[in-house]
Amino acid sequence: MLVKxxxxxxGDTVGIIAPASPPNQENLQRSYSFLEELGLKIKIGDHVQDQYGYLAGKDKDRLADLHRMFLDREVKALICAGGGYGTGRIASQIDYTIIKNNPKIFWGYSDITxxxxxxxxxTGLITFHGPMLASDIGKVDVHSISKTYFNQLFTPAPIRYTSEISSLEALVDGKVSGLVTGGNLSLITSxxxxxxxxxxxEKLLLIExxxxxxxxxxxxxxxxxxAGKLIDASGLIIGDFNNCVPEREPSLDLEEVINHYIRLANKPALKGFKFGHCSPHIALPLGVNVEMDTVNKQLTIESGVQ
Structure with a gap:
């Protein structure tokens, strides 16, 4: 059973954690003013400034911050400072009973996938694939639209993504609905x-x-x-593939590669969505029902909060 x-x-408090790589501290500090503009209070994880090689602290410490924020009754949402590497290292150590008993907003993307x-x-908890604090929101050149989509956390309303937001292209035509899953391709595969x-x-698979x-x-x-994951899906949502270019020649280009597997899967597919490592970066809930119409080039996404 899925839980919103x-x-x-x-006036609510949000908890800031760094479950992957060390976030850019300057960007992170700059991002706090945005959260305050939304009327939110901030509680920072004990290990957000830690560094252990390419990780934001030892596994046990990053895990402790995640557990602590889910257990903290004052904290209403967990927002990840950044991605990078390392969330897979703590996944098997998480006490999922804590999360199931304390469902709250969980927001991030990239390695957070x-x-x-x-x-x-x-646990069945709906989570949010969206721009992070140090990686996106705290940058000097952050796009205003990326900030706008945080509003979905305050108001239960569907999101309608059309070609007015970005140019969309149908790769395989069809009208399909299902729960949305996925995120970063590297992490999905892992x-x-x-x-x-x-x-x-029978789900719509998002990749970026x-x-x-x-x-x-x-x-x-x-x-x-x-592994049957493309065939099993009811549809495919192609997000942004930033700087996915060949470093050696000869090579197929990205479009040829993606089109090859879309044709093999032969499921309704739309590409061109600003989901992922891009600007603007549109946030969406994962696990909710989505309707995709390739003829009218639009995606209707159910609200992720109640």
Whole structure:
């Protein structure tokens, strides 16, 4: 059973955690004013400033911050400072009973995809794929539209994504609905063979990535195809693939690679969505019902809060 977290209200407290790599501290500090403008109070995790190689602290410390914020009754939402690497290292150590008993907003993307998948499939909690504080919101050149989509946390209303937001292209025509799952392609693929393996059966699968050569995208999509994940999906939502260009020649280009697997899957597919490592970055809830209409080039996304 899927569970929608409670909506935010002005005056609520949000918890800031860094479950992956060390966030840019300057950007992170700058992002707090945005949260305050939304009328929110801030509680910062004990280990947000930690660094352990490419990780934001030891596994046990990043895990402790996540557990502590879910247990803290004052905290109404967890917002990730940034992504990078490392959430898969703590996924098997999470006490999912804590999350199930204390459902609240959980927001992030990129490496956080592993936690989105694990949390939803273990607890049923709807989570949010959206721009993070140090990675996006705290940047000097952050797009105003990226900020706008935080409003969905305060008001239960559907999101309608049309070609007015970004240019959309139908790769396979069809009208389809289902629960939305996915996120970062690299992290989706890394769940295969684990107890957190992504379930795409009759769902719309969202994929996006950054800094991966077409040959790497090819390898990952091929693995998903052979694992049945593309065939199982009811439809495919193609987000942003930022800087996914070949570093060596000869090479297929990104479009050729994606189109190859979309044709093999033969499921309704739209591409061009500003979901992922892009600006603006549109946020959406994962686990809610989505209707995709490739003829009219639009996506209607159910609200993620109650």
């Amino acid at each position: 977290p409670q909506r935010l209200q002005k 592993f936690l989105h998948t694990a949390i939803r499939q273990q 769940t295969i063979g684990t107890k957190f393996e992504i379930d795409t059966k 990535d950054i800094n991966e050569e077409p040959r790497a995208i090819d390898r990952m999509l091929n693995q998903l195809f052979m």
